[in-house]
Amino acid sequence: MQTGQKIQIRERVVDTIRAFFKKRGFREVFTPILVPVPSAEPNLEVFQTQLQTASGKKRQGYLILSPEYSIKKLLAAGIGNCFEITKCFRNEEEVSRLHNPEFTMLEWYRVGADYTDIMKDFEELFLKIIGKEKFTHQKKTYDLSRPWPRVSVAGAFKKYAGKDVLKVAEADFYQIFFNKIEPAFAKSGKPFFLYDYPISQAALARPKKANPRFAERFEVFVAGIELGNCFSELTDSVEQEKRLHHDLTVRKAQGKTRYGIDRDFIKVLKVGLPASAGIAVGVDRLIILAADVPSISDIILFPGNELFDL
């Protein structure tokens, strides 16, 4: 793909996203990329740096894994429905077809809503970006007509892997998913939402009322690519603090960079995060699909592997 085309398609996708949310009354927000405490993600590694003032004050700084904590602080302050398009960073990952150390993330949050509302947003937004219901990616045709199939994690594990997902170790979850479940859906030619994850895999999601062993979380897959991860947000500060501690313990056990808990985040939960749902979507992956190219390096102007000679 030519440089001019790369610029154009990115511009078009980002413009479409902005117009989509502004038309629906969402506020666009801009939150920090350099923060004192990043998200307590058990499986992701951060870029670490040091901030130093002219007078010699030194602070540890990190590039964000996601803008979620900052946006939730804004939600607690009463901003209402909002979205952000920002750069996020992940260290110690292979640069691959779907991964670049620096990438563009879209997050949006709906107040007074749950994850099923975000599913509908996602379907509509994706159709706007692609512009038609029959869509081809890398010679395979997909049917985007709504509604897209919604499949519970427990149901999918039972049906395609013959397993009770509550008995599946966290570390084996995605291996089983990619070996048994995702291929079964790839054949259907439809995008799909996989929803209701075991509570152990839903750090920031609220438990389901009917069955608290599961949490209101979904991931959405199009053309075999995971495009987004959504939670009905957990608003219970005590439970949230407990889970953050758990995640930081897992980080430590995995030998990842150690940092503390974002106390301000816990504080705003105590003050009150409104009932809301939010999603994080990889914008570069949306562009891969819109541009019908196989790899993220085809649509990033300065791919990490070229910049850093990886």
Place this chain on the structure above:
Amino acid sequence: MSNVNAGNITKGNYIIFKGAPVQVNKTEFMSPGKGSPVMRIKFKNIQTGSAGEYTYKTSEQVEIAEVSKKEMQYLYRDGNELVFMDPKSYDQASVPVALVEKLGYLIPNLKCWVVWYKEKAIGVVLPSHVTMKVIESPNEVAGNRINAPKKTVKLETGVEAQVPLFIKVGESITLDTETDAYLSRVQ
């Protein structure tokens, strides 16, 4: 018997999958944001030629198939077999066509690495560059003006290649066997 971390498997590796030796032809690293990273590989069984795919956790240990390589010359194709010869001992070996990709680079006398597993020839590693003669070329081409102008020509083995406009029939060109890219004209 030695192992490799699944996260370090690369294209071209030979590993044991469910007891059978396979060659890896594609790897894909995936890191679900909320879970452990996995490595999806596509492979070909080097005894049967059948293809498959599997996803490993990157931390998993995978057994390496102990293969050896020997430099041999390509002679000719005999039905579904490719015949190679050891230039020193004149020993011959046959490799099933189904186990070889990019047959279009196999010109007679080409020196390749024949891959052996348990005393059977099961694959071929091409040299990084191969020089071949152009046998057909369009006379006039408008060319792609945004890129460096290229045209499609046919080579002695029947395969096609993208080359600069100045290349003529009868000339020899060198291609990169990994990327299929044109490298140079041979004077």
